[in-house]
Amino acid sequence: MKHFQVMIIGGGTGGIMVASQLKRRNKGLSIGLIEPSEFHYYQPAWTLVGAGTYDFKDTRRKQADYIPQGVEWIQDKAGAIDPENNTVSTASSGAFTYEYLVVAPGLTIDLSLLPGLEEAMQTSSVGSVYTDPDKVWRMLRGFKEGNAIFTQANTPIKCGGAPQKVMYLAEDYFRKQGVRDQINVVFATPGSVIFGVKEIAKTLSKIVIDRDIALKTFYAPIKVDAPKREITFRFMNSHLQNCAMVIDKGLGEEMVGETDIKIKYDMLHLAPPQRAPDFIRDSSLSIQEGANQGWMEVDIHSLQHKQYPNVFGLGDVAALPTAKTGAAIRKQAPVVVDNILEMIQSKSIGTKKYEGYSSCPLVTRYGRMVLAEFKYNNVRDSDPLLSKLMDTTKEQYSMWLLKKYGLPFLYWNMMLRGRM
Numbered sequence: 001m002k003h004f005q006v007m008i009i010g011g012g013t014g015g016i017m018v019a020s021q022l023k024r025r026n027k028g029l030s031i032g033l034i035e036p037s038e039f040h041y042y043q044p045a046w047t048l049v050g051a052g053t054y055d056f057k058d059t060r061r062k063q064a065d066y067i068p069q070g071v072e073w074i075q076d077k078a079g080a081i082d083p084e085n086n087t088v089s090t091a092s093s094g095a096f097t098y099e100y101l102v103v104a105p106g107l108t109i110d111l112s113l114l115p116g117l118e119e120a121m122q123t124s125s126v127g128s129v130y131t132d133p134d135k136v137w138r139m140l141r142g143f144k145e146g147n148a149i150f151t152q153a154n155t156p157i158k159c160g161g162a163p164q165k166v167m168y169l170a171e172d173y174f175r176k177q178g179v180r181d182q183i184n185v186v187f188a189t190p191g192s193v194i195f196g197v198k199e200i201a202k203t204l205s206k207i208v209i210d211r212d213i214a215l216k217t218f219y220a221p222i223k224v225d226a227p228k229r230e231i232t233f234r235f236m237n238s239h240l241q242n243c244a245m246v247i248d249k250g251l252g253e254e255m256v257g258e259t260d261i262k263i264k265y266d267m268l269h270l271a272p273p274q275r276a277p278d279f280i281r282d283s284s285l286s287i288q289e290g291a292n293q294g295w296m297e298v299d300i301h302s303l304q305h306k307q308y309p310n311v312f313g314l315g316d317v318a319a320l321p322t323a324k325t326g327a328a329i330r331k332q333a334p335v336v337v338d339n340i341l342e343m344i345q346s347k348s349i350g351t352k353k354y355e356g357y358s359s360c361p362l363v364t365r366y367g368r369m370v371l372a373e374f375k376y377n378n379v380r381d382s383d384p385l386l387s388k389l390m391d392t393t394k395e396q397y398s399m400w401l402l403k404k405y406g407l408p409f410l411y412w413n414m415m416l417r418g419r420m
Contacts, residue, residue, distance in 0.1 A: 004032040006340060007088055007098035008071075009078045011035025013326050013415070014104030014315035016066050017333035020418025023068045025341060031071045032096060034078045034088065040066055042411055044326055047162050047363065048404060050129040050136035051169035058408075066416050078105060081283045083308040100340050103285065103296055103313040105277050107158060107324070113273035114153055116224035123226050126268045129166050130158075136166065139267055140173050145182035146266025147251060148174075149231060153273040154190040154220035156295070158316050158324040161360035161372070163189070163271045164204070170269070171211055172365040184251055185212075186263070188219035190236055195362075196378040199393045203370055204362070207395075214251060221270065222260065232262045276317055285311065287319055295319035300376070301353040303336050310343070312336045321356065322376060328358035330415055357381055361403045369399035 006022060008015045011033055019033055040063045048054035067073045074096070079089035081101070089095040109130060111118045120126040124142075127135040150167035152160075167187050174180040187194075187208070194208060194215060195201040208215050219233040247253045247261065254262045280286050281294040285305060296313040297306050300320055305311040314332040316324040335354045342350035356376030363369045371392040375381040382392055390396055414420040 001087075001095055001097055002032070003097045003099075004030050004072070005098070005344070006031045006100045006102060007096055008033045008102040008104065009081075009088065010104035010106060010315070010317075011037065011040065011063055011067070011073075012104060012106050012315065013411075014106075014329045014333060015102065016040070016068075016416050017329060017418065018102050018104065018314070018336055019071045020068045020416060021333060021337040022340065022418075023070055024418045025337065026344075027070065031068075032074055032098075033067060033071050034074045034076060034090060034096075035063065036075060036077045036091075037063055038075075039063055040416075042408055044159065044361070044411075045404075045408060046129045046133040047165045047169070049133035050166050051140065051173060051363075051366070052137045053169075053366065054404065056134050061412070068418065078277075078279055080279060081285060083284060083305075083311055086310070099310060100343070101308075101311045102336060102340070103280070103311065103317060104315045104329075105280065105317055107156075107274045107316040108277050109272050110275050111272055113155065113275070114221060114224065116226060117270075117272065120224040120226040120268070121272075125229060125266065126224070126226070126270075128270055128272055129162060130271055136269060139269075140170055143174070143183070143267050144179050147184045147186060147264060148267040148269075149186045149188060149263060149265045150269045151188040151219065151221050151231070151233075152190065152271035154236075155273045155275060156324065157271045157274050159360070160323050160325075161195075161362050163187075163269070164194075165363045166269055167213070168207070168362075168364045169366065171213060176366075184214060186214040186216060186251060188216040188221070188233060188263075190218065190220035192217055192237070195372065197372055197374045197380055198378075199380055200362070200370060200372040203393050203395070204364075207364055214248065219261070224268070229265055229268075230262050231265055231268060232256060232260055235259045235261060280317055285313070292319040300356070301335075302339060302349055303332060303354055304339060304349060309349075312339065322374075323358040323360060325358045325360060326411070326415075327360075327373075328356075330420065331355075331357040355381075361399065361407065363400065363403060364395050367397055367400050368395040369403050370395055371399050371402075 076090040218237040338350040
């Protein structure tokens with residue numbers, strides 16, 4: 001059974017960043033990385049692909065080009081994790097032992113968690129930038145009239161702003177094509193507000209009003225009926241039900257029982273249900289009950305597992321009270337790296353702390369973007385330099401350039417190379 005000082009599960013943003021930074025700081029480390037995929041994707045650009053302003057093929061590169069030199073790539077699926085015996089099994093490559101384990105496999109999209117969604121996704125009127133952004137672009141180009149509904153599952157999702165971003169771009173596209181007056185644009189969210197950070201919410205609320213977008217809060221999708229082209233939502237705030245749930249006959253909303261609302265759609269985009277991978281859910285690394293059941297349990301500041309001190313988790317799989325984004329991982333990876341190197345040297349954890357930083361580049365139309373930066377408890381946490389140069393809570397052309405050109409360059413050439 002082969003042994004590594006550090007075993008990393010996942011070759012996405014988190015796994016590659018940790019591997020690259022570890023090798024930069026200690027070239028002698030023996031590191032194994034379990035990742036089955038041949039290709040690595042820059043998923044933050046998939047929203048732009050769905051709006052026809054970015055080529056999907058430019059979001060894909062060979063995984064082999066980003067595995068750091070000196071790291072052994074185990075191109076296989078991770079299986080059972082036995083943290084008691086420091087062992088990880090794989091689908092076909094056998095088992096491996098480790099001194100330290102880094103868990104960063106991302107999450108799993110599970111259409112079956114929303115009844116009717118699997119069937120609906122096979123139709124031409126339902127799609128998602130999370131699964132097939134090119135299809136979304138085809139949907140936009142062919143849409144001329146009716147209800148265009150944008151929503152998200154009532155589960156944790158990666159890039160929580162994406163359902164809004166594609167909605168804003170679609171609305172702008174309809175205007176540019178001269179068909180906006182024939183289309184009802186609806187954004188339905190299980191959340192209580194348009195965005196959790198109040199400074200950003202103020203800007204987005206004005207955009208929603210100015211552009212005549214129907215905002216439906218507390219709307220959690222519970223069923224999709226593809227043959228009838230209907231989606232059913234459950235109103236999630238029973239305390240405000242009588243005053244907050246307003247049935248809009250103009251959209252064709254219809255009450256079903258006391259808390260459910262049915263709406264006809266002509267085009268439906270949604271962030272599909274998402275969960276932790278099975279091998280995490282089935283392991284002792286996951287939270288066993290409660291709201292975060294199935295997700296990996298870590299200390300929210302050290303990212304160290306609460307039961308197994310030689311195990312660390314980061315990225316989408318970790319149960320952290322912040323947004324699941326690449327920007328969050330950029331701040332998490334150095335903490336994991338510092339803690340592991342310190343433990344190797346002194347058997348005690350390092351001093352770096354993750355404060356919950358995440359950011360969401362909210363594209364609000366073609367050529368405009370708002371940059372939301374925040375940390376735990378939705379406290380605004382803007383970059384000091386950027387804040388001096390511009391107000392990132394307002395729509396900016398410079399922010400659009402950052403999203404379309406700057407961030408992809410930084411991702412491929414700096415983040416994945418362990419340089420930031």
